[in-house]
Amino acid sequence: PRPILLTRHGESQDNVRGRIGGDPPLSEQGEKYALRLANFVQKRLKSEATASIWTSTLQRTLLTARHIVGFPKVQWRALDEMNAGVCDGMTYLEIKETMPEEYQARKQDKLRYRYPRGESYLDVIQRLEPVIIELERQRSPVVVIAHQAILRSLYAYFADKPLKEAPHIEMPLHTIIEIQMGVTGVQEKRYKLME
Numbered sequence: 001p002r003p004i005l006l007t008r009h010g011e012s013q014d015n016v017r018g019r020i021g022g023d024p025p026l027s028e029q030g031e032k033y034a035l036r037l038a039n040f041v042q043k044r045l046k047s048e049a050t051a052s053i054w055t056s057t058l059q060r061t062l063l064t065a066r067h068i069v070g071f072p073k074v075q076w077r078a079l080d081e082m083n084a085g086v087c088d089g090m091t092y093l094e095i096k097e098t099m100p101e102e103y104q105a106r107k108q109d110k111l112r113y114r115y116p117r118g119e120s121y122l123d124v125i126q127r128l129e130p131v132i133i134e135l136e137r138q139r140s141p142v143v144v145i146a147h148q149a150i151l152r153s154l155y156a157y158f159a160d161k162p163l164k165e166a167p168h169i170e171m172p173l174h175t176i177i178e179i180q181m182g183v184t185g186v187q188e189k190r191y192k193l194m195e
């Protein structure tokens, strides 16, 4: 059985400020995670003949992957974080105060809610389809370095969670979720590399 390793990028400067979306660089903590992740991946995949590292096109995932050497890296636009449309760059508090109806609508139906000029979880799940097909086709391990909404959606698929739960799945920073698909179903391990 071949593992799929899922992780969010290291903490970004916008994670620190509580801003959503954007294309920020990593914070100091995030940089530390990039080093620890490389170390972990190198050890974990040492005995594998081949493996690949998949990222989004956003710099926080590229920066998180950059210390991993010896494996091909593939950038997927489909792995980019959910497009928050007019709310891109805002904090949740700013959304709540300046667009209370939008805030409430999202709270009521996080799966279907689509940001004005942006995306919903359902949109994201749909655009991830080619990534999922390709992931299932791979015969060697894949490390996916992506974003909160993206990883919730991928994880929900592989762990067979109901769609409705996907937007609420806990997906902490600085943690690797290892999924193994075997004949008896899906097995999962978590590695928390930093507090």
Ligand code: F6P
Pocket (backbone or CB within 6 Å): 015, 019, 020, 021, 022, 081, 082, 084, 147, 148, 149, 167
């Ligand atoms: O805050 C980080 C982030 O990746 C945002 O860019 C994104 O909009 C958000 O998480 C998705 O999480 P939620 O669906 O809970 O708002």
